[in-house]
Amino acid sequence: MSVDEDALRALVRDVIGRIESRSSLEPPVSEEPRLIHLSAHPSHHQYTLPPSDGPCFIEPGVRCNHCGYCQTHGH
Numbered sequence: 001m002s003v004d005e006d007a008l009r010a011l012v013r014d015v016i017g018r019i020e021s022r023s024s025l026e027p028p029v030s031e032e033p034r035l036i037h038l039s040a041h042p043s044h045h046q047y048t049l050p051p052s053d054g055p056c057f058i059e060p061g062v063r064c065n066h067c068g069y070c071q072t073h074g075h
Helices: 005-024
Strands: none
Touching: none
């Protein structure tokens, strides 16, 4: 089954029309964006590990560069 150029254009216009009508139904954002402070979130906890002057705890084939990644949950 092949679609000729006019049928393809009609299909694309139909899809774009559906997307535009759906986005016009969404209510406008009423409040200004604001920062969320996550300092108390558990994922921000930092473990205390002894400093390493040798291999990295996460990637032992690499020398430790004190980035602190091993002291966090990684996110």
